[in-house]
Amino acid sequence: MSTTDLPEPVTPGVTWRPLREDDLPRWHELTRAVEAADQPAERYTEDDLRDELLAGSWKDPAHRSLAAQDDDGRLLAFGLVDVRPGDVSTVRASLWGGVHPEHRGRGLGRQLLAWQCAVGRQLIAAAPGSAPGELVLHSDERLADRTALARAAGFEVRRYHLVMRRLLTGPDAAPLPEVQLPEGLRLVRWSPELDERVRLAHNEAFADHRGSEPRSSEDWSRWVSGHRDARTDWSFVALADAVDGADGPEVAGYTIAFAFEQDWVDGLKEGWTGLLGTRRAHRRRGVGAALLAASLRAFAEAGMDAAGLDVDRENPSGALGLYERLGYAPHQVEVVWGTAVPR
Template identity: 55%
Template sequence: MTTTPPLAPPRTTGLTWRPLTVEDVPAWHGLVRAVEDFDDTAERNTPDDLVDALTDGSWKDPAADTVVALDADGVPRAFGVVEVRPGDTRSVRAFCWGGVHPGWRGRGVGRELLRWQEERARQKTAAARRDLPAFARVHTDEHVTAARRLLERAGFHAERWFVDMSRPLDGDHPVPEVSLDPDLRLVPLDAVDVEAVRLAHNEAFAGHWGSEPRSEEDWRRSVVGSRYLRADWSFVVLDGEEVAGYTVASAYEQDWEVQGYTCGWTDLLGVRPAWRRRGIAPALLAASMRAFARSGMERADLGVDTENGSGALALYTRLGYRPDRRGIAYTKEL
């Protein structure tokens, strides 16, 4: 349900703006593909991903939180989405995503779209603030300099850098053998209660930059209910019946052609504080890498915050991962 009235849409010459609907997905996907191809983005969206962006979550309100710009022929030329997930406890984050068709750039469309997103973010975070700091956040690939200039001119600052890392899985790069303490055991993700893993995740990530607790609905929809999840590539380390650590891995097949190789992607890796420095994280990664290789994947990939204080970057490097693409989280305090 909309808690604040929708903003007036942006005003740009030659374009008509309105909210996105599920019926727009085929044409909207054509626009998204044009943006992704021109900007050579690391991640690619499928039509199902766009449906999820509008419908996958009880908190989503596309009538108020999305816009699409149509040209005189009714063809989408720009779009924007603003999302504030429920459950934030340390800050309230408004995630903004959008794009402008390459042929319509340089006309002020992106500037007006970002202005609309920022104002909608202000509305939504004010409604959910609960006396917490509020931020608008936009993620972009480092090499997309036009997007970076637009964000910086609008007062956003580059707050955090992320790097995608990749590791071969061929015979020249064997997966290391990593032993666990005798009182610990490695089991498949789907052998463990979903809620126990969610709570372990929230504890493991409590001190991480930008992290907020994942709600039960969000976890079931976006993690264990994701169409990309590969439960056979995902594992949990148990100490008795306690979840000590876990890894969640997925197959994003839509990215493989652009990447030029097949891979298993580690979405999440976490170890609860009481079980750290016992070799659990490398054991989990090694288990996933072996599962990737058994499935015929050419590489193992993951992403990491370069300023992660847990030593994750050093761990991944020791296990043979090497840097690939870089991305930036831009933030503006609201």
């Protein structure tokens, strides 16, 4: 059965249909209203929405998106379902959506989430392999209505992500740390020649992290190094000298930075660390601290007021402690919800 066979919600005065590219201006207007009410850490530009809808060979908005439109053509709610190809340990269907604050309490969110769950289950069932499936969604810990919606749909808390911030300017900003790489490693700025090595190092470094799956070349280039908001001049790689027979130096660790100007809603310009990883053989040597210190200095030299990142609160690698030692403090808390889908 295809997603077109799924019954769509039925709501008086509302037409439910897939999102289209020509919806982008109205969809952006809707997301801005949602963001103004909910104050999330992450905001979306119109280009971001286009990427969410269309960027990726696997994207299929006709079957993986749904919007509620009123009789005047205004969008009242939206939902997307995304299952990236290449998941190995768990096939995850990511559910994202929102309801205009003036139209909450009408059951739109409940109907939308039920549809998303049904689509997600179908996509998981159709995915190759036999890895278990999971429906996943995120919400801000402060939003009680989102917590109630998730629990009513059978979701359970999987983990908490801390959105952390470190001030770089002003009287409350701590001095920038001076951290040196251990002997045998050298620090270089990210370069296109290193990008594929960094991707492979990332897949190895995050193989034992909860909720992480390998990134394909397509996924990496669209959402990481090739993203419009990536700041590769603020990104660094720790290299180990090549051993006999190796094709070039080994990537021991890396950090990829971004500048999400749409998120600077509180007046602070923020450099964002999107990825920070160290390969297993080089852990517990201060590699991550040295990489992050280099990015902090690059942020400050570029005139940023703060540095931000997010981390799993129960991260087994000790990342939270590292960030706290370098002056980061919790800013917001995001809940990751999940429900298992047997295969």
